[in-house]
Amino acid sequence: MSHDHSPEAVKKEVRVYLGVFGALLVGTIVTVLASYLKVSTALGIFIALVIATVKGSLVACFFMHLRSEKIMILAFLLLMLVFFVVLMILPIGMQMDTFTDNISP
């Protein structure tokens, strides 16, 4: 939260929360609908993950107040993100030869 905890500021925040809430609901509906589209598997995965990432970022930035968080926490999270990406990419990268058959739809 911004350092400003005056009632006006908080009330303004509350309106932002409700706006984000609306956006999350829309995002949820859109994901579900999109999953019924007849698109290739790869594109389907891509769409779903993009929407999920947008929703997740909304939660993190507004509800968890990351958008005005202290630099130290942001730095730690950035570091974590790097290792998270490493964890997601490398195990699959290492077995790519074996997997290519199954991945390309």
Next chain:
Amino acid sequence: MSVEIPYITEPRPDTGLTLAKLGVWLFLASEVMLFGAFFSSYVVLRAGNTWQDFAFGPAPVVQDAESDEGDEWAEEEAASDETEDADEHAGHDHSAHDASAHAADNAGSGHDDHADLHSPLQTAIPMATFNTIVLITSSVTVVLAYASLLLNNLGRFRFYFGLTIALAFVFLGVKYVEYTSKFAHGYFPATSPLLALYFTMTFLHVLHVIGGIVVLAYLVGPGTKMWKTNPAQFTGRIEAVGLYWHFVDLVWIFLFPVLYLL
């Protein structure tokens, strides 16, 4: 000798943080790595199997105890080749052959009725969508509870916190129905890699929800006493548990499409 630990309520000037806030964020970072490992496993297992094998379990290799390893592999290849065409279209058109083969494999279940399914979790999409909305709503109520405290409105805080707990119970109830209906259809963790991931990941998530309920209930119950004695520390606690609760929501935001929709 007194043990007054500093920076419990007041942020430390050079970092701008209280102990609880930094602690919760570090804890959440490690939680991200925990769930990250599961998501990574999802990717590896999904890419390592055809969709059919991943979702419904590989057909057993016809076993010949005498055969050497070479044959083993050969047979496996053959088995997965069969299903390959079906996977090309991530659609509802598995050949009758495949479906019935699988129905037979996953012995003794009501599988056959669902032989035309794309995924064993498909029937749960409405329930899961509903649950997504429930959890998102509970995330909003938590943050509204925190805002109410900032506005010095304890009554409103109690209301929103209570609502959050109620929504968490709704989530658990729906999850219970979902699990039992999966079991009733013969879908168990052992059935397929997808179901193994589904049960393990969602159950781990459920444990997080339960843990959250316990803390929330404490804070809105006996824990509220602190509001009188040390409102700043109490607000800090609410903020910290709020962060945790949003994280639980955030995990679900990713679990939902990955498990049910992809």
Next chain:
Amino acid sequence: MADDAHHGHDESFLRKYIFSTDHKVIGIQYALGALVFLLFGFTLVMLMRWSMANPNQAVPFIGGFLETLFGEDAQGGVITPQLYNSFGAMHGTIMVFLGIVPLAVGAFGNYVVPLQIGAVDMAFPKLNMASVWVYFVGGVVMFSSFFIPGGPAKSGWTSYAPLAVIDAASAGQTFWLVGMIFLITSSLLGAVNFLVTIIQLRAPGMTWMRLPFFVWAQFISSFLLLLAFPPLEAAGVMQLMDRVAGTSFFMPTGLVVSGEAYSAVGGGSPILWQHLFWFLAHPEVYVLILPALGIVAEIIANNSRKPLWGYRSMVYSVIFLGFMSFIVWAHHMFLTDMGVIISAFFQTTTMIISIPSVIIITALIISLWGGSIRFNTPMLFALAFLPMFGIGGLTGLPLGLSGSDIPLHDTYYVIGHFHYVVAPGTIFAMFAGIYFWFPKITGRKMNEFLGKLHFYPSFIFMNGIFFPMLIQGIAGVSRRLYDGGEYYEFSESILQLNTVMTHSAFGLLLAQIPFIINFVWTIFRKTREGEGTRNPWDATTIEWTDADSPPMGHGNFAVVPQVYRAAYEYSVPGSDKDFTPQSEPDSK
């Protein structure tokens, strides 16, 4: 937290020593637990070494006891291959997760870090207590697996699937997994606590570049624990599911076990386990070594009466090392057909990560140059650490290049390599730390003569155990052989080394007797006249200069120290004594 403040002298025994939230008591609890487990792990390995030198012969003295305990697995008091596997797996697990980590991080970290940064306690004292208790439960689970039918886990400390999963006949592996989940949770709680403490509770003036190097080492170790342990926790849960719920996370399709199709549905990936395991386990080896480097740095600066040479480059190195340690893990997996590009990536990162380690060790060696060195017991152990860690590190390089790793993989060369790092390396540093901070804890120094009687034989026997392993490994002897390679023709010429190693191991056991006597005796003897000064080593860091030895109760400092200078201002020109405490203001 706040409510702990009111308990003064009327604390009950239980509250003061068992359910304590004081970081010093918790540190001691960790230390005692860890030392007991280290001794236990060492006992297991003594039995293994007996079997390697004298395969299929009854263990002297305690053979009968083993038979009662393990039945068929120790028929006639002999260490059977089954039992050997159990002991090997449990030795590795106990040494790493119940011995060194709790000692290096739980004990030294807890006791020393808050004192060195000038904090009244850890940031979350109750969480601290929770972490030691979770550790304790994990230890009990691991230990109790020795008494269940079928005995403890047998699949190595790495617990590779499918081997670890198909062994469903006995519950040992299940106990291992449950125990690991507890131990991991304990470490995670501890890691959060350390990080918050170091970031938030540094005394006024204690800037990052004034932190003692030991604190930096603990800081980075905690980071590694925080981010690397969760994936293993996840993997543990998955393997537990594979064992108890019949899932196939790590079980491939078409698996045949003893000529029969394995019952699980398949579709899993055994390699996935290895990834998740080593994603933790490589950073873990840095958790084993960084606190050791920290202790050695403290002791070398103090006993060479010189500032550490290149403090800043050591700090940057340790940060870089921590970062890199997350992207080298697959050097343990060169045999898992990973493709040339990925393999080149991991070989490169592995070569890169050796650079910061070399910088640190070089800085420590240069720190000795021109010092007026005091050869007391802690210093002897710290000095011995340097070449031992050097051997361990250098023998690691060939293992980081797939060309040479492929023939060396899973031989005794690997065992020799990492034991040089953790046994004469880390363990010596742990001993150094115990001798060094003992007067902090009790107000009494340990006996120097007994200390030297402990050091010199330990040094000789350590090398007697581990150097031959390198030779055997290069000759091709595999690890995890209960008979020490007796049935391989090529190992004939080096087989007698098994006897050397076993005798050395026995010698090492005997060499610990002076230590145990010294330890117990110093705890119980009276403080002598003139002893019990605050700062017996004439050190500069504030745990010595601003707190009593032994420290006062919960709260540590009579007044919160104010820090004015870097950690190691020894022999400052123009000063009247050869050390200038961190909390001493400039005289001008």
